[in-house]
Amino acid sequence: MGDESSAHTAAGVGPARTFRAIGTTISVLTVDPSASDAAERELRAEVDALDRACSRFRPDSEIAAVHAAEGAPVVVSPLLAELLSASLTVARFTAGLVDPTVGTVVESIGYDRDFDALERDGPAIDRPLVPAPGWRCIELDDERRLLRVPAGVRIDLGSSAKAFAADRAACAIAAATSTGVLVNLGGDIAVAGDAPDGGWLIGLAGDSSTAPERTERVVAIFSGGLASSGTGVRTWRRGNRALHHIVDPRTGDVAGTSWSLVSVVASTCLVANAASTAAIVLGEEALAWLERAALPARLVRDDGSVDVVAGWPEEPAGP
Numbered sequence: 001m002g003d004e005s006s007a008h009t010a011a012g013v014g015p016a017r018t019f020r021a022i023g024t025t026i027s028v029l030t031v032d033p034s035a036s037d038a039a040e041r042e043l044r045a046e047v048d049a050l051d052r053a054c055s056r057f058r059p060d061s062e063i064a065a066v067h068a069a070e071g072a073p074v075v076v077s078p079l080l081a082e083l084l085s086a087s088l089t090v091a092r093f094t095a096g097l098v099d100p101t102v103g104t105v106v107e108s109i110g111y112d113r114d115f116d117a118l119e120r121d122g123p124a125i126d127r128p129l130v131p132a133p134g135w136r137c138i139e140l141d142d143e144r145r146l147l148r149v150p151a152g153v154r155i156d157l158g159s160s161a162k163a164f165a166a167d168r169a170a171c172a173i174a175a176a177t178s179t180g181v182l183v184n185l186g187g188d189i190a191v192a193g194d195a196p197d198g199g200w201l202i203g204l205a206g207d208s209s210t211a212p213e214r215t216e217r218v219v220a221i222f223s224g225g226l227a228s229s230g231t232g233v234r235t236w237r238r239g240n241r242a243l244h245h246i247v248d249p250r251t252g253d254v255a256g257t258s259w260s261l262v263s264v265v266a267s268t269c270l271v272a273n274a275a276s277t278a279a280i281v282l283g284e285e286a287l288a289w290l291e292r293a294a295l296p297a298r299l300v301r302d303d304g305s306v307d308v309v310a311g312w313p314e315e316p317a318g319p
Contacts, residue, residue, distance in 0.1 A: 013196050021047045022055070022162070023116055024186030028173065031180035031196050039173045039181060046169040047185070053080040054157045056103055057113055063155055071151035073139075081145040084138070087160040090274040091135035097278040099249035102132045103154025106247055109238065109254060124239025132249035158245070163227055163273035166190035170269075187228045190269040195222040202226055204263055204298065217298070219313070225269025229276035230261035246280045255281045261300040262286070265312075271295070 014033025017040040019026055026047060028039045055061045062080045076084070087100040108129060138155075139148040149155060162185045170183040174193035182191045182200045191200050199220030219226070231254075234245040248255045262279040266272035275295045279286035287309055290297045296312040306315050 017043075019044070022051050022185075024162070025184075026186065027184045028169075029182040029184075029200075030173070030177060031194065032177065035173075035177035035179045035181075038177050042173045042176060043169050043183060046165055046172065049079055050083075050161060050165045053077060054083055054155075054161050056154065056156055063157070066147060066149055067154055069149075071148065073146050073148045076145050076147050078145065081140065081142060081147070083157055083161050083164055084140050084147065084155075085142055086164045086270055087155075087157050088135055088138065088140065090160045090270065093271070094274055094278040096135060096249060097281045098159045098274050099132050099135050100155050100157055100160070101135055101137065101153050102159075102247050102249050103156035104152070105129070105132050105249070105252045106156050106158075106245070107154065108252070109247070111234075111245055122238050124241070129252035131252050132247075134249070159277050160270060160274065162186060163188040163190075163225070163269040166269045167225060188225070188269050188273050189221075189227065190225040191221060191223060204228065204261075217315070219265075221265060224265065224267045225272045226263065226265045227269055227273035227276045228261060228263040229273070229280050230259075231255070231257060231280065232260055246277060248281050256283070257281070258283045258301060259286070259299050260302050260304075262297060263299075264290070264295050264297040266295055 013029055013031055014036050016027040016029050017036055026043065028043045030036055030039050051058065052061055054063045056063060058064060062076060066074050066076065090098050091100060108127060109125060133153050137150050137153060166183045166185045166188045167190045170181050170190040170192040173181045180193035180195050182189065189202060199222045201218050201220055204217045204219065229246060231246060235242060246255045247253065257280050259280055262276045264272045264275040266275060275290060275293065275297065279290060279297065279299065282289055286299065287307060290309045294310050296310045297308070298312050299307045308314060
C-alpha cells in the first residue's frame with residue numbers, strides 16, 4: 001500500500017512500460033519484449049476498470065452509487081463483487097486490522113480526494129475520531145452480486161483493490177501473451193508465468209520516504225507477490241499533526257507504529273499487501289503475527305534498523 005518497491009529489469013527482460021494512473025505509478029515487465037505492447041494495453045484496461053468500479057474520488061464510480069443508495073441493496077458488477085469479496089477475505093484474515101469500512105475515517109483525517117490533489121497543509125481536525133463501523137456490517141450475496149452497505153458507511157478499498165488488481169492483471173497478461181510478466185501497481189507487485197533467469201529482481205527502499213530509484217536491498221521472486229506498506233510517502237498535515245494514509249480501524253486515527261516500511265512476500269499480492277498493512281497497524285506485535293502466519297517479511301524502523309522474520313534473508317552486515 002504505497003510506492004515503496006520497484007522492479008528492476010532482469011537479464012533477458014524487456015524495458016518496463018510505465019504510466020501514471022489512480023494516483024500512483026504503474027508499470028509492467030514481460031520476459032518476452034515483443035509482448036510489451038499487449039501487456040501495457042491489458043494493464044491499462046484493468047486499471048481503468050478498477051477505477052470505474054471502486055474509486056471513492058469519482059462521482060460516477062460504482063462504489064459512489066452504492067453509497068448513494070443509503071442502505072438499499074444494489075446489484076453490482078462482477079468486478080466490484082470480486083473486489084468486495086477480496087476485501088472481506090482480507091478483513092477476516094487480519095481480524096479487522098485491514099477493514100474496507102474505513103472510508104469515513106480516512107476522509108475525516110483529510111484524505112478526501114485523489115492524493116495528487118490533496119492539500120498538504122490544512123487546518124486542525126475539528127471533530128472526534130471514531131472507529132470504523134467494521135467489515136461485518138457489509139452484506140454481499142456473491143451469487144446474485146447483491147450488495148448492501150448501511151447508510152452512512154463509506155467503503156474504501158485502498159488496502160486491497162490495487163493488490164487484487166495486480167494479481168488479476170498479471171494472470172490475465174501471462175495468459176494472453178504466453179510469457180512471464182510482472183505488474184507493479186504503486187508498490188503492489190504480482191508476477192505470473194515463467195520468471196526470467198534469476199527471478200524478478202525487486203528493489204526495496206531504505207525507508208518509506210526513499211525515492212524508488214535509491215533502493216538499498218534487492219530481492220528475487222519467482223511467483224506470487226510482494227507488497228510494501230509505509231508511513232512516509234502519502235503524508236500531509238492538519239494543524240500541528242503529521243498524518244499518513246494507513247489508519248487503525250479500531251481507533252479511527254492514523255496507525256501509531258514502530259515501522260517506517262514493511263515488505264512481505266506471499267502466494268499472492270493480495271495476501272502480501274494485507275499482511276504488510278496489518279503489520280504497520282500492529283506495531284511491535286507484527287513480528288510475532290507474521291511469524292505465526294509464516295509470511296517472510298522485512299520491517300524497517302524509524303531509525304533505519306531492520307528486523308526480518310519467517311525466513312526473509314538476513315540483512316548484510318556492515319554498510
